[in-house]
Amino acid sequence: MKTIDVCLSPELMPLYDVSNRTVVVVDILRATSCMVTAFANGVESITPFADLEQCLKMKTRGYITSGERDGKKVEGFDKGNSPFEYMDNQVLGMKVAFTTTNGTQAIEKSKEAKEVIIGSFLNLTSVVRYLLLGENPVLIVCAGWKGRVNLEDTLFAGAVVDKLKDYLGLDCDAPLAAQHLYNLAKGDMSKFLSESSHVKRLNRLNIYKDFEFCLTVDKYKVLPRLKNGVLVSH
């Protein structure tokens, strides 16, 4: 039986052999939610960068640059990582260079995987269907917050586990823990997360609207995947 496991922090990646796995990278608030939104609105590609300077340099090559650190847009970048910045026609066909505090770091650490896809609540069913039809064992990599475990990414992992548990075997305890937490939270995820550290951080930054949007389930059908280091959705 194909298995599914959950890596609750990118710092735990060395424990997992991902060479034969499909890795789902998730950073609900807000990197992967923003990426999914961007593809749904027609961007051509997103190149993830762990490093801020490298990302900014792509501006000279015609890329839109998206830079976020500690929840805030970085000076000199065209955009931050709010999904609402990727909802107009101007992004159609554009190439984006993207760097964030946690999400793009998690993608960087997942590069040894057999394949990497991008997950969020916004494209949950697309992710679940893809994993179900695929042949590889699955690892969901939660981006967390600077290496620490966070609730919102764990809930997404739990949602995927919950939907696949009858078809995939669970490795170890992290998928069980995530699934329990998701089942506790699913009735009102917004309320469940209101005590979480990252939501408090976002509230301080006045981006509650982003938070609500990022919890919307199945708004989009796109499934971004990494192809030679670049995210595409076709």
Add this chain to the structure above:
Amino acid sequence: MKTIDVCLSPELMPLYDVSNRTVVVVDILRATSCMVTAFANGVESITPFADLEQCLKMKTRGYITSGERDGKKVEGFDKGNSPFEYMDNQVLGMKVAFTTTNGTQAIEKSKEAKEVIIGSFLNLTSVVRYLLLGENPVLIVCAGWKGRVNLEDTLFAGAVVDKLKDYLGLDCDAPLAAQHLYNLAKGDMSKFLSESSHVKRLNRLNIYKDFEFCLTVDKYKVLPRLKNGVLVSH
């Protein structure tokens, strides 16, 4: 306000500055449960070793040696890490050299802390009282399984957080997640854990009796703490 945080795996220890913290090391199945039982039955001291060979050498210096790897007693050692091996009068006043797959490794990684104490369900209230009266911020370090997160240690962390939440501030999301899981599980922890990977592992090894015992709350009052690299309870 004094804070409490939970480190769900020893691999995440580099993220935490423990120089001013009281660290509670927990390895419910079975290292710290066994240590607490040993002190309750009168052992004089327990010296934790990360390394198997170093531990075994202590035999020549009059120590009882306890060695466990992958849930099994190691050849050449006097004991494994079952609490039931520390329930007779013969351990009274003895010095023990102890090495296990996860627990003693977690202690080793906690050595930079201001102080280190040993927690288990068996001495839960002693741990909670000590943390409440102490002045240091708290970090609960879950031993996990070979670096991966496990449910039983997370539940213990959640129990401590649940009892201290009105007096200590929560750092980040791991304490919240642990507390939620504990509240889900507390009505019947044995049932809740029956699906966990480590319980399945223990069942294969025929040590269900240990599992039930290690979930007993407040059987003992002892509070082992690290003093110059050696655990004592006075």
